[in-house]
Amino acid sequence: MIVNGVPAAESPAPGQCLRTYLRQQGWFGVKKGCDAGDCGACTVHVDGVPVHSCIYPAMRAVGHPVTTIEGLAADDGELHPVQQAFLDAQGFQCGFCTAGMVMTVAAMDDAQRAEPGRALKGNLCRCTGYQSVARALACAPPATAQAEEPEAPEPKAPEPKAPEPKAPEPKVAPPKAAPPKAAPPKAAGPVGASLPAPAGRRVVTGREPYTLDLALPGLAHMSLVRSPHAHAEIESVDTSAAMALPGVLAVFTHADAPDVLYSTARHEKVEDDPHDTVLLDRVVRFMGQRVAAVVAETLAAAEAGAALVKVSYRVLPAVFDPDLAMAAGAPLLHGDKTPGSGIARPRRNVAAEVHGDIGDVATGLARAAAVVSESFSIHRIQHAHLETHAAIGWLEGDRLVLRSSTQTPFLTRDAVSRLFGLPPGQVRVQAARVGGGFGGKQEMLTEDVVALAVLRLRRPVQLEFTREEQFAAATTRHPMRIAVQAGAAADGTLTALAIQTVANTGAYGNHSGGVLMHSCGEALALYRCPNKKVDGWSVYTNTVPAGAFRGYGLSQSAFAVESALDELARKLGLDPVEFRRRNVIRPGDPLISVSEEPEDVEVASYGLPECLDLVAETLASGRGEAAPPEPGWLTGTGMAVTMLDTVPPGGHYSHARIAERPGGGYTLWVGTPEFGNGTSTVHRQLAAQALGTGVDQIDLRQSDTDLVRHDTGAYGSTGTVVAGLATLRAAQKLADLRTAQPLADERAADPAHERKLLEAEATSDGTPRSVSFNVQGFRVAVRPATGEIRILQSVQAADAGTVINPGQCRGQVEGGVAQALGAALYEHVDIDAAGRVSTRTFRQYHLPQFADVPRTEVHFAVSRDPSGPLGAKPMSEAPFNPVAPALANAVRDATGRRLTDLPLTRDRVFAQLNKAGPVKNPDIDL
Numbered sequence: 001m002i003v004n005g006v007p008a009a010e011s012p013a014p015g016q017c018l019r020t021y022l023r024q025q026g027w028f029g030v031k032k033g034c035d036a037g038d039c040g041a042c043t044v045h046v047d048g049v050p051v052h053s054c055i056y057p058a059m060r061a062v063g064h065p066v067t068t069i070e071g072l073a074a075d076d077g078e079l080h081p082v083q084q085a086f087l088d089a090q091g092f093q094c095g096f097c098t099a100g101m102v103m104t105v106a107a108m109d110d111a112q113r114a115e116p117g118r119a120l121k122g123n124l125c126r127c128t129g130y131q132s133v134a135r136a137l138a139c140a141p142p143a144t145a146q147a148e149e150p151e152a153p154e155p156k157a158p159e160p161k162a163p164e165p166k167a168p169e170p171k172v173a174p175p176k177a178a179p180p181k182a183a184p185p186k187a188a189g190p191v192g193a194s195l196p197a198p199a200g201r202r203v204v205t206g207r208e209p210y211t212l213d214l215a216l217p218g219l220a221h222m223s224l225v226r227s228p229h230a231h232a233e234i235e236s237v238d239t240s241a242a243m244a245l246p247g248v249l250a251v252f253t254h255a256d257a258p259d260v261l262y263s264t265a266r267h268e269k270v271e272d273d274p275h276d277t278v279l280l281d282r283v284v285r286f287m288g289q290r291v292a293a294v295v296a297e298t299l300a301a302a303e304a305g306a307a308l309v310k311v312s313y314r315v316l317p318a319v320f321d322p323d324l325a326m327a328a329g330a331p332l333l334h335g336d337k338t339p340g341s342g343i344a345r346p347r348r349n350v351a352a353e354v355h356g357d358i359g360d361v362a363t364g365l366a367r368a369a370a371v372v373s374e375s376f377s378i379h380r381i382q383h384a385h386l387e388t389h390a391a392i393g394w395l396e397g398d399r400l401v402l403r404s405s406t407q408t409p410f411l412t413r414d415a416v417s418r419l420f421g422l423p424p425g426q427v428r429v430q431a432a433r434v435g436g437g438f439g440g441k442q443e444m445l446t447e448d449v450v451a452l453a454v455l456r457l458r459r460p461v462q463l464e465f466t467r468e469e470q471f472a473a474a475t476t477r478h479p480m481r482i483a484v485q486a487g488a489a490a491d492g493t494l495t496a497l498a499i500q501t502v503a504n505t506g507a508y509g510n511h512s513g514g515v516l517m518h519s520c521g522e523a524l525a526l527y528r529c530p531n532k533k534v535d536g537w538s539v540y541t542n543t544v545p546a547g548a549f550r551g552y553g554l555s556q557s558a559f560a561v562e563s564a565l566d567e568l569a570r571k572l573g574l575d576p577v578e579f580r581r582r583n584v585i586r587p588g589d590p591l592i593s594v595s596e597e598p599e600d601v602e603v604a605s606y607g608l609p610e611c612l613d614l615v616a617e618t619l620a621s622g623r624g625e626a627a628p629p630e631p632g633w634l635t636g637t638g639m640a641v642t643m644l645d646t647v648p649p650g651g652h653y654s655h656a657r658i659a660e661r662p663g664g665g666y667t668l669w670v671g672t673p674e675f676g677n678g679t680s681t682v683h684r685q686l687a688a689q690a691l692g693t694g695v696d697q698i699d700l701r702q703s704d705t706d707l708v709r710h711d712t713g714a715y716g717s718t719g720t721v722v723a724g725l726a727t728l729r730a731a732q733k734l735a736d737l738r739t740a741q742p743l744a745d746e747r748a749a750d751p752a753h754e755r756k757l758l759e760a761e762a763t764s765d766g767t768p769r770s771v772s773f774n775v776q777g778f779r780v781a782v783r784p785a786t787g788e789i790r791i792l793q794s795v796q797a798a799d800a801g802t803v804i805n806p807g808q809c810r811g812q813v814e815g816g817v818a819q820a821l822g823a824a825l826y827e828h829v830d831i832d833a834a835g836r837v838s839t840r841t842f843r844q845y846h847l848p849q850f851a852d853v854p855r856t857e858v859h860f861a862v863s864r865d866p867s868g869p870l871g872a873k874p875m876s877e878a879p880f881n882p883v884a885p886a887l888a889n890a891v892r893d894a895t896g897r898r899l900t901d902l903p904l905t906r907d908r909v910f911a912q913l914n915k916a917g918p919v920k921n922p923d924i925d926l
């Protein structure tokens with residue numbers, strides 16, 4: 001096979017797919033997102049035609065020129081125009097989808113470019129909401145030049161390294177409608193400028209290494225045996241047949257696991273999560289729980305070995321509904337655990353609970369002129385980051401090294417050390433660029449079992465989740481049922497606000513307490529109200545575990561509370577925006593959610609009124625699309641507000657170092673990983689600003705436990721507000737040192753004297769904590785006869801404090817809105833009656849495609865927060881939260897009916913809209 005003009009060293013194996021073969025040959029720009037032809041991350045060209053290489057037999061490509069992303073640029077290094085367009089428009093975040101996306105676009109003709117939704121339907125992006133991809137498409141020169149290129153070179157004699165198809169001749173001028181390029185800096189320094197990501201060129205050329213893009217000699221592969229039962233006790237495991245298989249090196253079972261209880265969740269304080277997990281347990285509590293780990297010379301042998309492991313189970317009664325699980329007599333998931341495990345009530349399947357009140361809700365309701373009492377159901381969704389969970393481990397001397405797709409390298413190092421009784425210094429965890437996380441990679445789902453295998457076999461071992469495992473055995477958002485009671489006086493002043501939450505944490509309680517607290521906390525604290533009450537339970541069931549997910553519980557509570565308050569405003573005949581203005585928290589107010597005790601958070605900056613105005617004005621502007629002309633459509637507008645603490649409670653710490661480099665410029669070391677949230681860009685901007693230099697002078701090293709003392713990890717936007725503050729402080733110290741050690745010292749009389757290179761370090765502990773705000777608005781058209789919702793206009797206004805990088809921050813908002821729209825409209829993890837996750841592919845799950853996502857107008861309030869670096873606040877987690885309630889409120893405005901159950905898929909919308917009889921429609925008779 002000729003790949004990128006180079007004859008391949010070996011032929012494909014029989015039955016091997018082209019993707020596996022190409023990666024085996026070292027073409028790591030070819031990514032794996034699904035192995036089912038759904039995501040496009042593996043797109044390459046065969047004979048100039050884009051194919052999904054994961055479902056393309058490698059043998060079929062023999063004798064045909066194959067081009068991967070690495071072969072798209074010209075030999076002299078000039079980027080293909082499409083690569084250049086993605087670079088100019090910064091058409092990526094984590095970048096895991098980008099190689100495939102670029103390959104597809106590079107093969108599109110002008111007609112396809114004009115209607116990209118169809119041609120790009122096979123390329124999924126989870127981060128950008130496709131908005132920056134659309135900007136890249138607008139930026140790319142016409143494809144005509146490529147079409148006029150000669151046919152692909154003869155397969156038998158390709159020029160060495162000649163890419164196929166050839167890059168067009170001299171770069172074509174930009175298109176008529178020039179895309180917005182990176183805006184020039186408005187500020188005096190790099191902060192405030194839409195500077196590009198430092199890894200951009202490597203991302204668009206496929207040369208940025210992700211976790212598994214590493215050729216390690218002697219690498220063994222792991223495959224996991226998973227439980228076919230929702231609840232069972234393992235009676236015996238017979239590994240003999242698997243061990244007899246050629247290539248199988250070891251089979252690990254519960255007999256090999258350390259007798260240590262822990263949580264897969266990573267938090268600064270380990271006691272924040274119940275310790276209910278064992279590396280390989282004797283009891284399985286959900287269908288898909290790992291039972292054994294088979295390690296072999298090849299992945300194929302490991303998978304074949306896993307199929308031969310015979311496990312005998314004693315099946316136990318299972319419970320799938322959290323209300324039933326809390327009832328007396330329900331099967332107990334962790335009845336064997338002691339109080340020291342941190343489980344709130346193991347005898348009632350309650351992993352965590354929260355209760356609190358202020359004032360008297362009953363009195364507040366009695367005094368109200370209007371009351372709303374409604375129950376809401378929020379479904380289970382998946383992070384669906386394109387890079388699945390993966391880790392490689394090896395030994396350096398006696399030291400264990402783990403290279404993992406994690407948001408928390410330092411906390412993972414600490415957890416692995418505890419688990420195996422190793423001193424932390426004997427374990428090193430590093431993360432390459434992470435291919436998306438959204439909270440899902442605040443879990444330790446691969447590193448523990450890889451560490452076990454490496455320590456026992458003393459050779460490198462790799463584990464990569466399949467997409468099916470990702471759906472069936474990684475974590476999800478917590479499904480919740482939330483009942484809201486709210487009352488207000490005739491003038492709209494809130495008199496009572498109460499919520500009762502039942503969260504389904506699945507079989508393990510990772511993040512159960514934190515998500516529950518956070519879910520109840522900010523949703524209530526946002527409103528001034530003398531009478532508040534909360535009761536919440538996070539409940540074990542025999543289902544796939546839930547965990548941290550973008551929004552950390554707030555997207556669920558926001559859907560319930562913002563829907564209920566919208567209804568209350570309507571009952572009182574008040575404009576929902578005006579109702580919010582009257583009741584939202586103001587500077588100087590104590591933040592009180594579930595107890596009289598004010599929390600350690602303050603409203604230190606306040607762009608909320610401006611956000612409300614921006615959204616109201618935009619919705620009234622007449623911009624956006626017109627309603628469909630056919631009869632039967634109703635239109636309406638809706639909005640919702642959310643608040644987010646700038647830093648999680650319970651401590652978040654970052655250490656940063658910066659030093660002068662011998663040849664000029666600086667090296668900056670930080671601990672937090674880059675997973676598409678843009679912190680690597682922001683850190684360089686902050687350091688350059690403090691040092692009065694350009695970002696090109698800052699060489700960033702990150703996400704390795706050997707580089708700095710500690711970093712709690714990437715939670716919300718702590719990479720910007722906590723690690724960013726440590727970076728800024730370190731750089732400011734270095735600038736001060738430079739001032740104190742003036743040039744005179746450098747030019748010392750002794751010519752042999754070399755000035756000592758200066759170095760500085762600093763920390764941030766994430767305090768004081770402040771809040772940020774997001775307001776989302778929609779104008780929609782709804783067709784009650786079919787349940788169809790069309791978004792005519794979408795706007796989000798964000799109070800992000802000082803916006804360090806406007807282009808990047810806008811991308812985070814666009815991506816957050818798109819992800820939340822997918823969650824609200826299409827996505828759902830389904831679990832069947834036996835407890836099995838039945839949505840196991842992107843196709844079944846319905847991740848939004850290019851054509852599904854509307855454009856969102858993004859606005860930023862002018863504010864500056866004293867607690868953040870140069871006034872910055874977080875803005876990568878929060879944009880998700882107000883989307884679903886704003887959408888439901890718009891549908892309510894259009895139809896007069898309140899939608900209480902997510903997702904708003906067409907069939908469910910139809911059912912919900914019509915459950916009380918047909919919606920009154922002026923145009924059609926139902």
Ligand code: FES
Nearest residue numbers: 033034035040054
């Ligand atoms: S990995 Fe090939 S389409 Fe997803």
Ligand code: FES
Nearest residue numbers: 093095125126127
């Ligand atoms: S940038 Fe597309 S999946 Fe992350």
